[in-house]
Every structure is written in structure tokens, then in C-alpha cells.
Amino acid sequence: MPFESLDGFLTPADRFYVRTHFATPVLNADTWKLEIAGAVKTPLHLTFDDLLKLPSRTAAVTLECAGNGRQLLEQKVKGVQWTLGAVGTAEWTGVPLATVLDQAGVGQDAVDVVFEGADRGEPGTDPKPRGLIPFVRGLPVAKALRPEVLLAYKMNGKPLTAPHGYPVRALVGGWYGMAAVKWLTRVVVTDRTFRGYGESIDYAIWDRRYGPPSLSPVTEIEVKASIARPMAGETVPAGKDVRVHGAAWAGGADITKVEVSTDAGANWATARLVGQAVPFAWRLWEYDWKSPPAGRYTLMARASDSRGRVQPMLRDLDRRGYMINHVVPTPVEAKA
């Protein structure tokens, strides 16, 4: 999605960002099955009809790619060179994973729950396992059992399209998009820590809480505001009020404040938060920039959240190419 096209709370499916790791598989809901395997009392095989018969939830949830904003990093890193638009909010309908895991009966020794997609391919960088592997992503059992984790089959009231994971994808509210595994065909409950390619080589950061760095999977979405308009390089009319607007999100936390600077961070003013807070979804915001005189400006937006997190001004290099939430300058010009 070109982020400057942001014009409402929900993002249409055809403008919603698509990140795939391997070629999109061709699946059919009539023949699709979901296997629940591993450290469970009763392994299950569910059909699409089985899933439709279970109680569903519908919730607006924001998905952000863990590499969103990568193109803006000063030190270039590997991966898809996203600018701002690898984020979107849709209304998702699905069955809580907990419902299905309860049916299967999660063992006492369960550690992680791993989502496996039908897409297969060879990962890009070493060290990598030999041969083709499915895209997989795990999360701790405690998170997997939370109500914001869905087996989703509708997006904005319509069946998922192929690029968005038809017929069923995982949805992990509050986490970056890599956990929302598309074309879901298998859920494995493990009895020891699972570190697939997508949580060790890809989608992992260096965590220094113990001193020496530990490679830790990317999980929860950081606090972040992005400016939709004016966009970088845009010319605005000098002497007229300019609407600065965008979205802000913080994973499982609520946005409490968005501040805007028009002078590269020297001064900050508080923006208006639009509408109500929706758990796990972004919050639109807007700010009236009062009749700027002709000249060049650097706009910035900075979000704070209900966990006390404030968007940082500087990039943390231990995050490699992921979790990019530092404040980004937006150069604009006001012209008469």
C-alpha cells in the first residue's frame, strides 16, 4: 500500500500489503485440511466446514511486516526494501486457535505452537536447511491460547484472497506479520523450544538483556506513528492550513499520544487521535499545521503508548532489518 493513500480505518484487501516468502500455493477450501499435531492428547484433522461450524470472532487487527520501513534505514540491510506501506488494518473473521487447541488437548509439556503454511521454497541466506521447506512460524503456548490469535478465513467480510492466505491464515494480534502464517495447513505443538528459519535467521534480533547477545525471535509490534500526508518530497501551499495525518499503532498496547514536529524534532505539538481505541488495531490521527510560511520543513511524528513506550529517535542496530520504529523525517516544501 502506498501509505499516502491512507483514507480510513480499514485497508481494502486489494491495497493491503502482501509479503510472501515462497510462491503462492493454489489451495481449494473443499479439499483443504488443517492438521493439529505434536504434543496434544488428540491430533485433529479439520476440514474447512469443520472450521466454519465453530464459533467465530470478528476483529479489526493491524498487521505490520517486521521489515516495514527498511528502505529508510541509513545502513542498508538485506530483505524486501519496504518504505512505509507494509502495514494495514482489516476486519478479520475466524475461529480462536484456543478453541481448536482445547479440542485437541494441549499437553503439560507443550512449549511452542508452530504454524506451517502450504508454501514451500528454499530460504535466501545461510545458514539454511537443505532442500525445500515450508514457511513456518512459532509462538509460545501462552500467546497461542489468547483470544487475539485466530484461524482467520475472512478479511473485511469476504473470503481471503489467494495472496492473503486463502482459505485460512493464522492471525496473531499484537505481533508482527511473520506470525500470521498464510495458507495454513498444519499446527504443531512442540515439547521443546522451536527455532525455525523464520525465527532464527530471518525475523530474529539480538537481545542483550543478559549482556552477551542472544538471537531472539521478533514478536510484538513496537510503538510507531507514520505520516501519510504530506508525504516525503510533497509541496504544500504556503500560508494555508495543512492537514498532517497518519496512523499510529503499538501492537497489544493502546496509543496514548501522537506528537508532530514541523522543525525536525526541535518542537512538538500534540495531534488529535481520531475515533476510539480498538485493541490490536491502529489509531488514525491528524494535526492542523497552521499556515506555514514558504520554506522547507522537516515533519516528524512520534507516538506514545499505554505501556509507557515512546517511539525512539534513533535506530537500534541490534534489531537488524526488523522492528523499524524510530522517528523518520519527512521533508516537505511550502510554496506560495
Add this chain to the structure above:
Amino acid sequence: MPFESLDGFLTPADRFYVRTHFATPVLNADTWKLEIAGAVKTPLHLTFDDLLKLPSRTAAVTLECAGNGRQLLEQKVKGVQWTLGAVGTAEWTGVPLATVLDQAGVGQDAVDVVFEGADRGEPGTDPKPRGLIPFVRGLPVAKALRPEVLLAYKMNGKPLTAPHGYPVRALVGGWYGMAAVKWLTRVVVTDRTFRGYGESIDYAIWDRRYGPPSLSPVTEIEVKASIARPMAGETVPAGKDVRVHGAAWAGGADITKVEVSTDAGANWATARLVGQAVPFAWRLWEYDWKSPPAGRYTLMARASDSRGRVQPMLRDLDRRGYMINHVVPTPVEAKA
């Protein structure tokens, strides 16, 4: 150690293999301190004298580098190109780590125990953390509390030499050498899974027990026999009895059988195990090859252990450059 020089149960320190990751640090026992930190009730700082006052254990333990045999792999992999000699057995004296952890009081939430050495450097391959890092290696709390895990300060009755970790190194009986961190200065008890560079990028293998590969730290030593003599390419006297001998080891398991083939694995005969089984140490073995006629031969040795493991004939590529224990052919010639 040139493995063909194997001539007894214990390996002298000056012939014992040395694998360092970064430059050898210059430490002094008089000023050395060991910090016990992290998820413990009472963080500790121990001097060398403090350590000497605690009850010690002395045990013969075999250390094998996880990359021992790498040079023999048909598909070349990164890392030090060891042939057979990155293995040895010494009598180690030290304080059980459990004694010190009990003093500190390990919390209920403890997950891993991480050894940190005084050596620092930049890891070789991506993905890697920025800057200099110490060599670190962790193990689960349950293993860390076992009696075969020592804070070792003597090797074969003498103080450790600098290349072997003076003044104190970790010793983890039954595990590959990467866990026996040298120049030990810090032990951190973590409250979540620790995956340093040396247990994710280095010293990790692809484990497919759940289907999709999971990057798992190298831990326990596999079952393996190596032939010391005749060595590859050696000429032996035709028509005379030839002593084939070597060592076999299996981490925490006992060697139950060593078989020798002189015809590239078509037929196998049982070798004699020398002496008694010593827990966590190798077992020497020998076989009388009865007066071979002149010709070319391919010798092989194959070990079995008390866990029912048998040394495999083929290499498992998921092990990357580690845990190399498949049967290796030793070409020799008998000449009149």
C-alpha cells in the same frame, strides 16, 4: 593432536587439541573473579581462593570439538578443517557448578545457564551481532546442575595452561567442547531461552523432529570410534599380524561394542575394549588383524553404545559442520 599418536587413556595437555574463537586473554589467578549473575537469589563474586576452598572433584572426561572430522566431509563446510584429532581425554579437577549455583540460589524461573569467557572478538559469519562479543555458551539448568559440570582449574593434576583456559574453564561432561568455555569469568542464569551466536549461528544443527527444521544447539556427544593406527595411507607388513587400535566415545553413554572391518564394511569383527568404562570418558580398543595378504584394504571402525546408538555409515547433512560421527574409511596397503 595427531590422532595416530594415541598411546594411552589420558592425553597430555601439550598434545590436547586447542580450539579458540578469539585471541587468548591474559588472566591472573590472583586478580581473577567469577561473577554469578542473573536469575539467582544472591549474585556472587568468587575469587580463585574462594573456589579452591570449595570441595573439588577429579574426573577423567573426554572433550571432542563439535567440528572434529570436518576435513573428511565430502561436501565441504565452513569452519576449522579438523581431521581426527580434535578430541582428547584429561583428568580434570574442579568444583561442581551445582555447588556454586546452590550458594547463589537458582530461581524458579531459571531456564538456561550461560558461561561467558574473557575472550572477545567479532564472529566470522552473518548474521552476527555488531561489535565485539565474548565467547558464550549456555546449557539448560537441569544439565548445569549435574555433577559432571565443573568449574575446572586443573588438567592432569596441573594448573590449566593459558590455551586450555587458565585459570578456570567450564567442563561439561558428555557434551561437545563448545560448552567447556575457557577463561570463564561470568555465569549468567537466564529466565528465558538463551541463543547466543555460539548456539544459533555456530554450533547449531537443523532438527526435523517436528517436520520443518528447527535450529537447535549442538549438545551431547554422539557415539563414535576412530582408528589411530594404521592411519590413512599407511603401509603395513603383509603376512604379519597388525594391531588396529583407537578410541571410542559416546558422551554420557558407555561404549558397548566396537567393530572393525578390513573390507570397507562388507564384514565386521568385534574389537577388544581395553580397561574399564569410565563415565564421560573414551574407551580404548584394539583388534588383531590376522596376517593380511599383500594388497589394498579399507579399514573401518564402528561403535555402539549403552543407549542403543550405532555409529551411522552416512553423514546427516542437517548437522551442518558439526557432530561428525559417520564411519570413515581408512585406506591402507599391506606390502611384503
